[in-house]
Amino acid sequence: MQKLLIVFALALIFSACNSPSEEIAEPDYFVSPDWSLLTAAGKEVTLDEFARSQTTVLFFWATWCPYCKALMPHLQSMQLEYSSQLRILAINVFEDGDPAKFLQDAGYGFTLLMDGEEVAEIYEVSGTPGVLIIDRGRAVRFDLRNLPPINPPDTGKKPNHGRRAAFRAPYWAAKIRTAIDDVLADPGTPQSEGD
Numbered sequence: 001m002q003k004l005l006i007v008f009a010l011a012l013i014f015s016a017c018n019s020p021s022e023e024i025a026e027p028d029y030f031v032s033p034d035w036s037l038l039t040a041a042g043k044e045v046t047l048d049e050f051a052r053s054q055t056t057v058l059f060f061w062a063t064w065c066p067y068c069k070a071l072m073p074h075l076q077s078m079q080l081e082y083s084s085q086l087r088i089l090a091i092n093v094f095e096d097g098d099p100a101k102f103l104q105d106a107g108y109g110f111t112l113l114m115d116g117e118e119v120a121e122i123y124e125v126s127g128t129p130g131v132l133i134i135d136r137g138r139a140v141r142f143d144l145r146n147l148p149p150i151n152p153p154d155t156g157k158k159p160n161h162g163r164r165a166a167f168r169a170p171y172w173a174a175k176i177r178t179a180i181d182d183v184l185a186d187p188g189t190p191q192s193e194g195d
Contacts, residue, residue, distance in 0.1 A: 029139035031191075035122060037091065037113040040100040045113070050087045051138050052190040055183045057088045057176070059110065060120050060130030063097035068129045070165035074173030076108050078180060085184055091116035093128065131172070133179050135188030142179035144172060 034048045050056045059075060061068035079088050090110035092099040094117070103112055113119075123132055123140070133142035152159045152167040159167070 029135075029141060032134060032138040032140060033122065034138070034191075035119050037116055037119060040112045040114055045111075047089075047134070047138065048191065050089065050111075051134050051136055053136070054084065055082075055086050055136070055180060055187060056134040057086065057180070058091055058119075058123070058130070058132040058134060059088055060091050060093050060116060060125045060128055061099075062093060062095050062128050063099055063102045064095075065128040066161045066165040067168065070162075070169035071129055071131075071172055072106065072108055074169060074176070075110070078173075078177060079109060082180065082184070086180060087111060089113055091119060093117050093120050093125070093130075131176060133176070133183055135183050135186075136190045137188035138191050139188055141183050141188075142176065144176070147172065147175055 032047060032051075034046050036044050036046045038044055047056070057075065057078075059068075059071075061072075075088055079086060088110045090099075090103065090108070091113045092115070095115075099114070100112055103110060120126070120130065123130070123143075125132075125145075129144065131142070131144035132140050135141050150168060150171055152163055
């Protein structure tokens with residue numbers, strides 16, 4: 001019986017050592033369809049125009065959103081840092097203000113796209129801020145909603161949105177920057193015409 005167990009154990013070891021190595025599977029990313037929106041000046045642009053040549057951040061926002069306002073300076077610094085390698089599309093949604101004036105007054109250099117509710121539906125973005133990072137193959141490589149929720153330290157009273165926004169924005173920005181670095185290291189392959 002002991003010899004039989006030894007033979008069986010050796011057979012298992014031998015088969016494990018000689019089994020073909022398993023390939024590491026590529027991550028299964030959602031590949032975005034191409035879509036179009038209008039700029040504040042009324043020019044129609046498509047996702048593919050941006051994504052083919054650079055990493056693209058989709059930033060779903062509104063002028064009334066304190067979380068968006070807290071995150072914007074961080075996104076602006078990323079756009080400046082990565083310059084030609086990165087484009088931030090500020091997709092305005094659920095708006096009741098003047099987003100073009102807001103961005104101009106604040107000095108942000110994002111590409112403003114108007115009335116983005118239909119595009120938000122593509123990605124199931126129902127609130128603000130929404131941040132997605134798209135590679136050159138139009139694959140969604142980062143989604144802000146996948147980060148764990150964080151809150152300011154408990155001080156005995158409920159923090160307002162402004163305090164929570166100020167607390168969360170630097171954390172979100174650090175995660176976004178890391179994701180941008182990852183995408184720039186592996187930018188994806190542009191979709192072929194008609195995809």
